[in-house]
Amino acid sequence: MQVYELLEALVKALSNEAIALRHDLLESVLLASQPFWREMPFRVERPQWVNDYPDLDDALQRMPAERLGALLDDNRALVEWLGDRVAVPGYGADLLDVPALPRETVGSSLRSAWGVPGRKRAQIEAFAAATASLKDPVLEWCAGKGHLGRLFSLTHGVSVTSLEIDAELCRAGEALASRAGASTQAFVVADAFSRDAAKLVSGRHVMALHACGDLHRDLVVAATTQGSAGLAVSPCCYYRLREARYQPFCTSSRLELSRDDLHLAVTETVTAPGRGVRERDRAAQWKLAFVAWRETQTAAGYQTFKPVPSAWLSQPFAEFISRLCEREGFASPPSRALADLLQQGERRFELMMRRSVVRLAFRRLLELWLVCDLAEPLISHGFDVSLGVFCDRKLTPRNLMLRATAPA
Numbered sequence: 001m002q003v004y005e006l007l008e009a010l011v012k013a014l015s016n017e018a019i020a021l022r023h024d025l026l027e028s029v030l031l032a033s034q035p036f037w038r039e040m041p042f043r044v045e046r047p048q049w050v051n052d053y054p055d056l057d058d059a060l061q062r063m064p065a066e067r068l069g070a071l072l073d074d075n076r077a078l079v080e081w082l083g084d085r086v087a088v089p090g091y092g093a094d095l096l097d098v099p100a101l102p103r104e105t106v107g108s109s110l111r112s113a114w115g116v117p118g119r120k121r122a123q124i125e126a127f128a129a130a131t132a133s134l135k136d137p138v139l140e141w142c143a144g145k146g147h148l149g150r151l152f153s154l155t156h157g158v159s160v161t162s163l164e165i166d167a168e169l170c171r172a173g174e175a176l177a178s179r180a181g182a183s184t185q186a187f188v189v190a191d192a193f194s195r196d197a198a199k200l201v202s203g204r205h206v207m208a209l210h211a212c213g214d215l216h217r218d219l220v221v222a223a224t225t226q227g228s229a230g231l232a233v234s235p236c237c238y239y240r241l242r243e244a245r246y247q248p249f250c251t252s253s254r255l256e257l258s259r260d261d262l263h264l265a266v267t268e269t270v271t272a273p274g275r276g277v278r279e280r281d282r283a284a285q286w287k288l289a290f291v292a293w294r295e296t297q298t299a300a301g302y303q304t305f306k307p308v309p310s311a312w313l314s315q316p317f318a319e320f321i322s323r324l325c326e327r328e329g330f331a332s333p334p335s336r337a338l339a340d341l342l343q344q345g346e347r348r349f350e351l352m353m354r355r356s357v358v359r360l361a362f363r364r365l366l367e368l369w370l371v372c373d374l375a376e377p378l379i380s381h382g383f384d385v386s387l388g389v390f391c392d393r394k395l396t397p398r399n400l401m402l403r404a405t406a407p408a
């Protein structure tokens, strides 16, 4: 392929060949940029790149909070900003270009929206608008209360099987369906990992809105082994895996990812002031104060610790740190050291927040790589695959959708 053909494939549509190409471009950039995203500033106070790019660190430490917030709110702007300051071959905002999927008007049905919170309703309607051409019969994978299936049943009259493991959600979904008159929707209480669930994929068009980790991965495998008619999936929670390490579908892949790495793909930043954010920040400051104290007690380097019970965070700092020290097997700090530790926690937190910006400039690249990898089994089994965005990021940052139609 000539360079201009490659570029054209990139901007036009992400279908089979373009997905495979994008996968390879993303992988080479992610491999080359590991020093920027592997180390988590919460654990490594001074990531390697700080030594290599002191000006970058300086720019981050001096950046006004509003500018920082604006960059974190806009993945493209963030990648452009970092791309101007680091030398990573191929790194640029065009890697993030994913076309919006064509949308059809879906008769919005008020009845289908009973019991659905506003934002969820908008996500469901956007998902449905991008999948309006899905044909009978439809399987809704990990359906929750089956809001999406109910909308399909009411607006298209198609037969919808909503599969969900939680019997209570199924019962609530059945009640909503019957109240709305969605007579073509039926619920099946089943584990999506079971053989029976995989069999339901056969001959059906499957839709999966926000299916986590192995739930979306197993669906794609089932689609290829059980003869699905096609699917539409918007993945989320990529880190929810049985295995501690990600197993790429692309056998040629050289990217090795742990669960911590996978968390990066879904790390969002809330910068608006508010009680929840202040509490989250304070929790991080206190944990970093504990880390600072621990460093004075052991030379073992950073070690993860179990989640801290939220009740401890509503205690005074002295109580918090002494409980955590007791649990982790360290002596508690003397009371005269507490004020200094708190200050250290606050200082480390500020540093960590600003240095994290560099890591976050790779989150969307990683997410896109994961979704391109997810497409691989479908592509290699001859499905027509397309990858696009089904709604604005403000509605949900998990707005990527993989669509696939089985070979004739």
Ligand SMILES: C[S@@+](CC[C@H](N)C(=O)[O-])C[C@H]1O[C@@H](n2cnc3c(N)ncnc32)[C@H](O)[C@@H]1O
Pocket: 141, 142, 143, 144, 145, 147, 163, 164, 165, 166, 169, 190, 191, 192, 193, 208, 209, 210, 211, 212, 215
């Ligand atoms: C993130 S929610 C998405 C629900 C729905 N699709 C939506 O977007 O509103 C994931 C759903 O998957 C269900 N789930 C989790 N593990 C499952 C399994 N092994 N089999 C079937 N459903 C499962 C959960 O109970 C939950 O309802």
